[in-house]
Amino acid sequence: MYLHGRNVLREILKLEPKKLKIKKVLFTDQKNVDRELEELKEHTAKKGYRMEVVPPEKLFNLSREKKHQGVVINLKEFPYTSLETLLDKIMExxxxxxxxxxxxxxxxNLGxxxxxxxxAGADxxxxxxxASVEVTPAVVKVSTGLVFRIPIVRVVNMARTIETLKEEGFWTYAATMEGEPYYSxxxxxxxxxxxxxxxxGIRHLVKKKSDYLVSIPMCEGIDSLNVAASAAIMLFEYRRQWALREGVNP
Amino acid sequence: MYLHGRNVLREILKLEPKKLKIKKVLFTDQKNVDRELEELKEHTAKKGYRMEVVPPEKLFNLSREKKHQGVVINLKEFPYTSLETLLDKIMExxxxxxxxxxxxxxxxNLGxxxxxxxxAGADxxxxxxxASVEVTPAVVKVSTGLVFRIPIVRVVNMARTIETLKEEGFWTYAATMEGEPYYSxxxxxxxxxxxxxxxxGIRHLVKKKSDYLVSIPMCEGIDSLNVAASAAIMLFEYRRQWALREGVNP
Structure with missing residues (x-):
């Protein structure tokens, strides 16, 4: 897949090259674009990635995006993490x-x-x-490249995954229209x-496996929020409660 | 502008026809699509709007959207509200x-x-x-038609608007990277x-006019949230505080 933009490249450069299957990083062949691009080129070379300079039209053709910022990354596939690897990492x-x-x-929404x-500091x-969108170039773009800073796991069975997480000491909270207000x-x-x-919404079986049903109370006559808005509200409520408990900004 | 979709039409049908400059409502000419569409047609006729049935290809051509759901609305212009009208409405x-x-x-983001x-129950x-996006068909779509349920006001001078609001008894809170945590x-x-x-972010002069600078504390190394996520978090924090104060779900 073809990713683009400097933020995305910057996130990729923070990772170990062996963790990614990068075929090539392409830069614009325009001369003296700006200092930032030169620095990104140097950094990319240091990491040992294959590089190529091409006309900006080619960058546009590959990324289908005008705002490619002089950078396109050819990535073989997105590096998903396995559930086991994630659990190992957070076990302690x-x-x-x-x-x-x-x-x-x-x-x-996914991005x-x-x-x-x-x-919010999620792990x-x-x-x-x-029946889910995967990590596509659009997802990477909307995430402003942050998709490379957090493990993304794909599972076949969400209900079973919830069971596994419970065994690992997690409590599970399903965002629904019914259920207790999130701030209670x-x-x-x-x-x-x-x-x-x-x-x-959440499928019945997944809901049934969850420990709590949690809702976001809203204005009468409105029956749903955008899921990305709901997620922002609940993720930062978790962080708020934690910050208040610890007495610091986590 | 050409709007599309059943939710949007449903929101429009809740309004007084004289509040909108609707040129025409176009429906697909496919027969027996479903009961819902028939009901929307009847409702549209009752409201006295000009109607036309056209082939689905025409609906696609007008809306540039495959998911038009058999409905396209030709609206002359979006009905903005003036600041004065809004203030009159909320004065009491x-x-x-x-x-x-x-x-x-x-x-x-605007949608x-x-x-x-x-x-969240905003007025x-x-x-x-x-230098701002206006209400375009894309904004209407992302808002799921709710843009017709709330006054949208365009102002020339945001700093002066803040002054006006202060005179009306409002306190103003600017979302910035610095400033007090929103939950404090x-x-x-x-x-x-x-x-x-x-x-x-917010321009310097606008920030200076605001009563409070408010931030959303986040994970180290992350310097910003998407503005729609920030807005969701702060709007619902306002609502949470109000609900707790009143002891009810407002």
Whole structure:
């Protein structure tokens, strides 16, 4: 897949090259564009990635995006993390926040939720393999490249994943229209927040497996918020409660 | 402008026809599509709007959208509200929440913020005339038609608007990177929350006029949230505080 933009490249340069399957990083062949681009080129070369300079039209053709900022990255595939690897990584943590997405379909929503998850300090985002958008160039763009800063896990069975997380000490909170107001819930240190499909919400079985149903009370006559807005509100409520408990900004 | 979709038409049908400049409502000429569409047709006829049935290809050509759901609305212009009209309307209210947007440029962000504003029970959204996206078909779509349920005001001078609101008893809160954590702020009953441009934030003069600078503490190394996420978090914090104060779900 072809990714573009300087923020995205900057995030990629923070990672170990062996963690990514990068075929090539392409830069504009325009001379003296700006100092920032020169620095990115040097950094990319140091990391040992294959590079090529091409006319800006080619960058546009590959990325289908005018605002490519002189940078296109050819990535073989997005580096998903396995559930096991994620669990290993967070096992020892006293506090951990996970985000579970049950069949989110809009790339804009997935990208926005990933961005908010990183900002709230979440340890991972778990998505369903079926009937869900995967990490596409649009998702990477909306996440402003932050998709490379958090493990993204794809699972076949979300209900079973919830069972596994419970065994690991997580409490699970499903965002629904019914259920307790989110601000009356005391989130546990290890919490998994679950959000559902844009039209249909969380599937029945997934909801049934969850420990708590949590709602966001809203204006009469309105029956839903955008899922990325709901996620932002609940993720930062978790962070707010934690900050107040610890007496510091985490 | 050409709007599309059933939710949008449903919102429009709730309004007085004289408040809108609707040229025509176009429906698909396919027979027996579904009961819902038939009901929308009847309702549209009752309201006295000009109607036309056309082939679905024409609906696609007008709306440039595959998911037009058999409905396209030809609207002469979006019905903005004047600041004076909005102030008249809320003058007597004990509690009022306004959302001020200083040069938001992405239609997706404007639509999402309008949707969250309605859900949080805000009384109006005020945008800048210059260097700001206006209400386009994309904004209407992302707002799921809720843009018709809340006054949208365009102002020339945001700093002066803040002065006016202060005279009307509003306290103004600017969302910035610095400033007090949003959850340590006690929002007043009459509050105006201000959000800035996606890249540059709120302009200096607008910030200077604001009563409070408010921030959303986030994970180290992350310097910004998407503005629609920030707005959702702060709007619902206002609502949370109000609900707790009143002891009910407002």
């Amino acid at each position: 943590k006293k506090r951990s926040l996970l985000v579970l997405l049950d069949r989110i379909q809009d790339p804009h 926005a939720i990933i961005r908010s998850s990183v900002a 991972g985002v778990i998505i369903t393999e079926k 819930v005391s989130f546990t240190d290890k919490a998994a927040l679950i959000f559902g499909n844009e039209g249909k | 209210k004990k509690r009022s929440l306004l959302v001020l947007l200083d040069r938001i440029q992405d239609p997706h 999402a913020i309008i949707r969250s504003s309605v859900a 109006g959204v005020i945008i800048t005339e210059k 702020v006690s929002f007043t009953d009459k509050a105006a929350l201000i959000f800035g441009n996606e890249g540059k």
